[in-house]
Amino acid sequence: MRTRRDFIERVAAYGGSATAAMLALDLLAPASASPPLDLEGSGNGTRVVILGAGVAGLCAAYELGKAGYLCTVLEARSRAGGRVWTVRTGDRHVESDGTSQIAAFADGTYLNPGPARVPQHHVTMDYYREFGIAVEQFGNVNLNAYYHSTAAPPEMQRIRVREAEYAMNGYTSELLAKAVSQSALDTPLTRDDKAKLLDYLSATGGLNKRYEYVNRGAAGYRELPAAGDQAGVPADPYDLMSLVRGGFFAPEREIDQQPTMFQPVGGIDALPRAFATRLRGRIHYNAAVTAIRKTPDGVRIAYTNAQGSPMAIEAAYCICTIPLPVLRKIPADFSPAFAASMNRVTYMDSAKIGLAFKRRFWEEDDRIMSGISRTDQTITQIWYPSYGYFGRGGVLTGAYATGKNARTIGDLAPRDREALALREGSVIHPQYADEFMSSFSVAWQKTPHNMGAWVAWTDDTRKSDYPVLSQPDGRIYLAGEHMSYINAWQAGALESARDVVRRLHARVRAA
Ligand SMILES: Cc1cc2nc3c(=O)[nH]c(=O)nc-3n(C[C@H](O)[C@H](O)[C@H](O)COP(=O)(O)OP(=O)(O)OC[C@H]3O[C@@H](n4cnc5c(N)ncnc54)[C@H](O)[C@@H]3O)c2cc1C
16 A cells, blocks of 8 residues: 555545554455445436346345346346255256256255355355344365275275375375475475474374374274273274375365355355345346347347246346356347457356255264265265254255266256266265155256356456456446356355446446
């Protein structure tokens, strides 16, 4: 920060309080990327049409509404939320090839086929707080869940996450400790530095006096400690190279997946529901946009209503949150450069398969309460529910795959997806065969109104096309998950909406 003026502007951006002054002076690092959206002045009833009622469109309508704009949201589906969707019993899903499924889950259980977990620092949490949405912990990391790998030796194809993590950390600490003690590191270390580093590696890596990794019990037991003479027998560690070849590691400590994560109680759709309640009367459902036209002083949007009749709406501005695989097929007056950029952007494929079971064997037999098991098979992951513990039955996410594995799943009929999830999952949980009730699967690349899971910017398209699409094309602004640097997260959609709201409001005020 260089000048007094910079300082005042930054304090204002953070909300003008003592905390804001500290934030502006960089004395308190902002824990969230999103400064408060205190829009000064009113939009004076300026009409804005918003395309799509996913969280980006809903957030834009809600925030602009608070600032005195007249917003209308056009949504192709019969519900709000877009990808933020909770499937409960009776819900129907039809994919682009016409295959249809109806969920048959026990009451109170559900599948979140899209988003399911929220990191603490995302703006999503701020909206949960604002709307009084109750949250509960989402067990993203459970060291008692499994790693499964067909590349590991037969006796260790299914091991607890804990066993792999402690051993990998122990062995790497051992290697580093030996290098340090033999002065084989490039880094110059004083005697004191060395002693401290060796203490650290011994403590965190579970090393003995000879700097060898030993499991004293932290990684798990062959016989658990109990009472009487049952002191417990620590399990022998798996060897380093088998662990490395098995590929037993996961990215679950990075900032967006760090423990502790959260979920709204009752389903991830609590947020779009809360927005939609506050936007009652402003959202047109079953309203599929069919053309986006520029007019001399605004936009004209053609759409079909629930009866299939052609309709149109005019407004001064448009915020379009329709995902790009869908948007590029809609006739529109975009400039050639804008249209070309839109056409170059690619999306990721992703699929989830929900499996309903009669009994929570993962809790009763395996003692896994929430969390994720990972495998190198097509299903990739099994997610255990972070709610309804000790209940009678429950819904597992029996597959969560991306890329090639998601395409393999998506290309199958729902029945065959179910068979695949049961076959591969049974290797990890043999109880599947006896306890299975029903399945429900979603392949996002075949889901109408999305046709992709999330944007996949490359270094090239981020450089050449993102800046083009970030600028409004006339009076049309793009917003949504794809127009952010937090891709594949609701926060990307919300931050992008807030960014467009800020810029549109500044333009309206300046005009
Ligand atoms: C498998 C998966 C897992 C994810 N996991 C997480 C997670 O754990 N946590 C997290 O925070 N985020 C997660 N995300 C990301 C999150 O779902 C998205 O970033 C966010 O929901 C995108 O919101 P959006 O409003 O930009 O887009 P969308 O939700 O796609 O909204 C776009 C809207 O436009 C509508 N639309 C499309 N075509 C038309 C048309 N012609 N006319 C009118 N309306 C139209 C659609 O129906 C939709 O409602 C996940 C996503 C997926 C797919």
